[in-house]
Structures are given as structure tokens and as C-alpha cells.
């Protein structure tokens with residue numbers, strides 16, 4: 001089964017994708033994660049991608065679609081793909097259709113996480129993670145049990161995403177509204193869109209997604 005998780009930044013796509021990986025053995029294909037790997041490299045592409053990401057704008061369609069194509073080429077047909085943060089434009093949605101057809105795959109569900117934007121800004125600007133194991137935390141909603149110590153691995157080093165500032169988050173949301181949300185009607189015509197209340201507790205959202213996939 002191949003699915004798209006759609007929703008503005010901070011809607012919980014990554015969190016839910018991790019759960020689908022754990023519970024259903026699916027594979028998370030996050031273009032954001034792939035690009036964060038790319039930007040670590042001291043290459044021309046790494047630097048270009050870095051500047052675009054820090055501004056909250058979108059990296060070119062061809063770059064992200066090529067990344068998805070390459071990942072799918074390595075995946076067996078029996079493993080379901082979760083597209084997380086992709087497609088984000090009409091062009092990417094078209095490219096995804098072509099890529100899926102090329103790999104003999106089919107899109108089963110588009111799940112939109114519906115959220116309140118102002119609450120999202122608080123969610124995103126307060127989030128940080130363990131620099132060692134990647135466990136996620138939040139200044140208000142999920143502090144470590146012992147201040148400054150990771151619950152999972154005991155590390156005292158934490159990090160924040162450089163693009164999680166209020167200004168960039170507002171811009172990323174505006175990009176979502178103008179570039180990404182317009183791809184939904186095309187999927188609606190195919191009858192594969194489901195909506196989930198993304199403001200609920202993490203477990204409730206997981207349960208709602210599981211019911212759609214059942």
C-alpha cells in the first residue's frame with residue numbers, strides 16, 4: 001500500500017509516519033529528511049539546498065522527484081511507501097504519478113492532517129530533539145523527565161532545526177496554502193482523500209489513520 005501524508009509543517013506527518021513504519025513495516029520517504037542529509041554535504045547542491053530550506057521556500061521539483069525515484073528503485077514492491085512532505089506542488093504530484101507507474105506501484109490513500117495554524121506555530125517553534133538519538137521534545141508539551149537530559153539515551157546535547165523560527169514557519173505555511181493544498185482536488189476526484197483531525201493526541205491521530213488503512 002502506498003500513501004501520501006499531507007498537511008502543513010508541524011501537522012505531525014513525521015511522527016505518524018514513524019508509527020506506520022513501526023506498526024506496519026512501511027517505509028517512510030521524507031523529502032525533508034533526504035534534503036537535510038544533502039545539505040550536510042559540502043557540495044554545490046548541499047549549499048544551494050541549504051539556503052532554500054533556511055528561507056522556508058521549496059527546493060526544485062526535479063531534485064525532490066529524482067530523490068523519490070531513486071528510493072523507490074531500491075524498494076521491493078511488497079513494502080508500502082509513506083510519502084511524507086512530498087508531493088508539495090502540482091508538478092511534483094504529476095511526477096509522482098509517472099514515477100509510481102514506472103515502478104509498477106499505485107497510490108492507495110492521501111491522508112490530510114487538518115490543523116489549526118496558530119497552534120502549529122507554537123508546536124513548531126517549541127520543538128527540539130536529542131542531538132544523539134533524535135528523540136523529539138517540546139518546550140511546553142513534552143519536556144524530558146529530567147531537565148536537560150534525554151529520556152531515551154541520557155545525552156545532554158539537544159538541537160533545533162534552523163528553519164523552525166516563527167518567520168520561516170509562517171512562510172512555510174503560506175507556501176503550503178498556495179503550492180501544496182491545491183493538489184488535493186485532483187486526488188479528491190480519484191476518491192482517495194481522507195481527512196484526519198491532526199490536533200488530537202498523537203495516539204488518536206494514529207488510530208484514525210489505522211482505521212483508514214484497515
Ligand code: AMP
Nearest residue numbers: 031032053056057058059064085086088
Ligand atoms: P520538511 O521537513 O518536510 O518540513 O521540509 C523542510 C524543507 O525542505 C522545506 O521547507 C523545503 O524547503 C524543503 N522540502 C522538503 N520537501 C520538499 C518538497 N517535496 N519539495 C520542495 N521542497 C521540499
